[in-house]
Amino acid sequence: MKFLQYSVLPFLLVVVILSLSGATLVHSHGDFLHCLSLHLANSSTISKVIYMRNNPSYSSVLNASIQNTRFSTPATPKPLAIITPLKTSHIQSTIYCSKKHGLQLRIRSGGHDFEGLSYVSEVPFVILDLLNFRAVEVDTKNKVAWVQSGATLGELYYGIAAKTKTLGFPAGVCPTVGIGGHFSGGGYGILVRKYGLAADHIIDAQLIDANGRILDRKSMGEDLFWAIRGGGGNTFGIVLAWKIKLVPVPVVVTVFTVNKNLEQNVTKILHRWQYIAHKLPDDLYVDVGITKVSSSQAGKKTVQAAFIALFLGGVDELIPLVQERFPELGLAKENCSEMSWAESVLYLGRAPRTSLDMLLDKNVIPRTIFKAKSDYVKEPIPESGIEGFLSMFLEKEADFASMLMVPFGGKMEEIPENELPYPHRAGNLFQASYIVGWSKEENAESGKYISWIRRFYSYMATYVSKSPREAYFNYRDLDIGSNNISGYTSYQQASIWGFKYFKNNFKRLVQVKTMVDPMNFFRNEQSIPPLSSP
Ligand code: FDA
Numbered sequence: 001m002k003f004l005q006y007s008v009l010p011f012l013l014v015v016v017i018l019s020l021s022g023a024t025l026v027h028s029h030g031d032f033l034h035c036l037s038l039h040l041a042n043s044s045t046i047s048k049v050i051y052m053r054n055n056p057s058y059s060s061v062l063n064a065s066i067q068n069t070r071f072s073t074p075a076t077p078k079p080l081a082i083i084t085p086l087k088t089s090h091i092q093s094t095i096y097c098s099k100k101h102g103l104q105l106r107i108r109s110g111g112h113d114f115e116g117l118s119y120v121s122e123v124p125f126v127i128l129d130l131l132n133f134r135a136v137e138v139d140t141k142n143k144v145a146w147v148q149s150g151a152t153l154g155e156l157y158y159g160i161a162a163k164t165k166t167l168g169f170p171a172g173v174c175p176t177v178g179i180g181g182h183f184s185g186g187g188y189g190i191l192v193r194k195y196g197l198a199a200d201h202i203i204d205a206q207l208i209d210a211n212g213r214i215l216d217r218k219s220m221g222e223d224l225f226w227a228i229r230g231g232g233g234n235t236f237g238i239v240l241a242w243k244i245k246l247v248p249v250p251v252v253v254t255v256f257t258v259n260k261n262l263e264q265n266v267t268k269i270l271h272r273w274q275y276i277a278h279k280l281p282d283d284l285y286v287d288v289g290i291t292k293v294s295s296s297q298a299g300k301k302t303v304q305a306a307f308i309a310l311f312l313g314g315v316d317e318l319i320p321l322v323q324e325r326f327p328e329l330g331l332a333k334e335n336c337s338e339m340s341w342a343e344s345v346l347y348l349g350r351a352p353r354t355s356l357d358m359l360l361d362k363n364v365i366p367r368t369i370f371k372a373k374s375d376y377v378k379e380p381i382p383e384s385g386i387e388g389f390l391s392m393f394l395e396k397e398a399d400f401a402s403m404l405m406v407p408f409g410g411k412m413e414e415i416p417e418n419e420l421p422y423p424h425r426a427g428n429l430f431q432a433s434y435i436v437g438w439s440k441e442e443n444a445e446s447g448k449y450i451s452w453i454r455r456f457y458s459y460m461a462t463y464v465s466k467s468p469r470e471a472y473f474n475y476r477d478l479d480i481g482s483n484n485i486s487g488y489t490s491y492q493q494a495s496i497w498g499f500k501y502f503k504n505n506f507k508r509l510v511q512v513k514t515m516v517d518p519m520n521f522f523r524n525e526q527s528i529p530p531l532s533s534p
Contacts, residue, residue, distance in 0.1 A: 029053075029080040032126065035097035036083070040090065049090055051082040058082065061129070062119065065111030065362070067176065070369045071120050073443065079106070079119070079127045086132050091238055092212040094128050099210075099521060104485075106524065107234050109149045110178015114372050114476040117234065117524045118181065123486050130180060133240060140164045140246075144203070148241045149180030154345075154359035160246060161342035161356055168249035168341045171198035173349035175359045183242055184233040185474035186422035188431075190310045190348045193410030194282045195247045199229040199420050200411075204243035207236070210521040214240075227512040227528075230421035231502070232473055235509075235527040236516055249341040254311040254318045255348065256336040258329050261293065261304040267386050269328050270305055270405075274380040276326050278409030278429050283312040284321065287348075288405040292393045303393040310344050368400075369443065371450050372435040373457045374475040375464035376428045377405075385463050392459065397452035400437035405430045423503035424470055432464065433475055454479065473501040473526075482525040488533040497526055 033052060040046045051058045061082050066072045080103065085091045098105045104125040108118035119127050130150030136159035138145040147156050154175025160167055170191035172182055187198030195201070204217040205228060215237075217225050228236050260266040270288065277286050286309040295302035307329060311318040315336045322331040339347065346353045351364045358364050381389075393401060408428040417423045424431065436453040438446060457479075461469065471480055481497030483489040491510060498506035506528075513520075514530040523529075 032080065032097055032101045032103060035100060036093055039093040039097075045086065049084055049086060051084070053078070053080070062127070064131070065108065065129075065176075065178070066116070066119060067110075067112040067365075067367055068114060068116055068370055069367050069440070070371070070443075070446070071116030076116070077120055077122055077125075079121075079125050082127045082129055084129045084131055088208065088214060088240065091128065091208050091240075094126070095208065095210065095212050095238075095521070098126055104523065105521070107180065107238050107522075108178075109180025109233075110152055110176060110182070112174075112177045113181060114370075115478050115525070117476065117526070121485065121524070128238065130178075130238075130240075135241075138163045138246070140167060143167060143246045144243060145169075145246060146241055146243050147179050149178065149183075149239050151179050152360075152362070153177045153179065153182065154361070154364070157342050157345050158356060158359040161340065161359075165251045165340055165342075166248060167246040169198070169244060169246055170195040170201060173345055174365050175345065175349060175351060176362055176365050179242065180239060181233050182474065184228055184230070184239060186230040186420070186472070187474065188406065190285050190287075190344065191247065191249075192412060193278075193280075193285050193407060194312065196411040196415055197230070197420075197422060198244075199422060200415065201245045201247065202229050202242050203245055205229075206240040206242075207238065208240065209237040210517045210519065223508075223512050224516055227421060227509055230473070231505075231509045231512070231528060232421075232526070234524045235513060235522050237522060250312055251340065252314055252338050253341050253344050254309075254313065254315045254336050254338050255344050256307075256309050256311075256318075256331060258307045258331055258335050259304050260307070260329075261295070261302040262390065263295065263302060265328075266303065266305050267383050267390065269307075270386050271380065271383050272326070272328050273307070273405075274377070274429055277405075277407035280325060280407075280409075281321070282410035284318070285310045285407065286326070287407060290390070290393065290403040290405075292398055292401070301394060303390045308348060310348055314338060368437045369440065369446075370400075370435050370437040371453050372433060372475055373453060373477050373479065374431065374433040374472040375457075375460055376424050376470040376472075377430050377432055377464050378427055379463075380429065381463040389456065389459060392452075392456055395452065397449050398436065400439075401452070401456075402435050404433045404435075406433075417503065418505055418508075421502050421505045421509055422473070423505050424472070428465075431472060432460070433472070434460075468499045468503065470503065471497075471500045476526065478525055483523065483527065483529060485523070485525055489529040491529070491531060494529045498528070501526075 051061045083094045106127050108129045133148040133150040135148045138159050140163050171187045172189045207215045260269050289306045293304045407430050413426045415425050436449045438449045509528045513528040518530050
């Protein structure tokens, strides 16, 4: 892959220089800077790669990709430095110098971590931001692509669409999400029923491990290659790039939105949806987004479910299919639009579709302040249960709350639970996620919104998976458990959150971690811990 540069010599040089100089472990950003500067001898390079707190661009580089602005207040802990490597040797040197000076390293690709773990830490830390590693190389002949971790999903989709209308990729719908975090946590999107997860289509990767070695699939071995495809970022190393298999999509797909609210029998329709959506043909995906909206009665609010769909085919085939399988929805031709698969990503991602260039716009999805949680549903929720959660949307703390129901079935039913670290496969009707937001001015009262979502989550407990209550790793939620960030975390402690995200795959993830990073260099509040204390 031509965009990676494999020079290990400068890295080795800095190791030798520092070993000879007898440098000691000190927690000073000056020493860290000195360490890195030794390597980046060229001063013009330093100014493009290292942003210390006194650099005028420090704040703009830090804030550039923060999606959850809950973590960009003056009180949020800030890194001693942000490193934006231009080549792999810069990454190797950053690993070396962070280790030497006892600094924690946070890896950032797209900055969409729900809990801000890629750019916030309570202990002294530096950010390694892959914003310059964003190349996308699409090979339509072999139906594969190499994509670097710092690219966004939008950049990947744009790169594919620029070359072909008949290939796509089954990852998330939000164009600003980063490849690095998304792929390393699984990654699902509107093709999930047809093709499974993004991680199911990764066939090679380039990774730098805790010793600064550059590895590919062959040299890292199948255990580590298994672990990085869903076992989480900031645990096994820095994934620089991924080789993916592209999937066929038709030239024309159809999308639709049908809204139903409390006055339009929404409870009964939602109840039916649970029996239908996961059993529809794999070419049809119908998700549901629930929010509070204004009612047709002046001054009143109601709760609305938006049924939003992608069909891998034309409208004339879709209408009779939905009329037969889901007549309660009342789908009409005027609800539908035909478009290309790449445009459908913008549609389903609720982004403007003025042109495909919107896929490249870093601000196409507004940045917000939020807290989110996730669940998996294996049995249909009774109407009384649905009424209960819909009524919670009428509470005043839920003005900016939503729930997303993503149908599974299809390909997800066929992939064994231990194929990859992501375990939530057969037997799930849908994945549910809940999100509550508030304005910057209300930050001081954030507690009341966070308690609303915790109450909501507790209400849902009756209706969702149990033992463990499963959760989606990429919808990070520190409420379900956390590592000791500056000390040792036992297997038992990490199991509390680990089994929710990974079920039995957690055990294998711990074994891989113990093998590849026994000193636990790559760590955060929910990284996989090694088996024994380093
Ligand atoms: P970020 O840079 O914050 O990284 C997330 C985690 O991965 C951090 O722990 C980080 O250290 C680590 N990491 C990042 N790059 C790494 C690398 N190169 N090597 C090793 N570790 C690395 N999910 C989904 O499945 N489907 C969807 O449709 C959506 N949609 C969506 C919309 C919006 C608005 C948000 C905020 C989030 C989503 N997500 C999602 C969730 C998303 O998949 C998840 O937050 C990803 O981890 C984000 O990846 P980023 O690279 O953007 O995050």
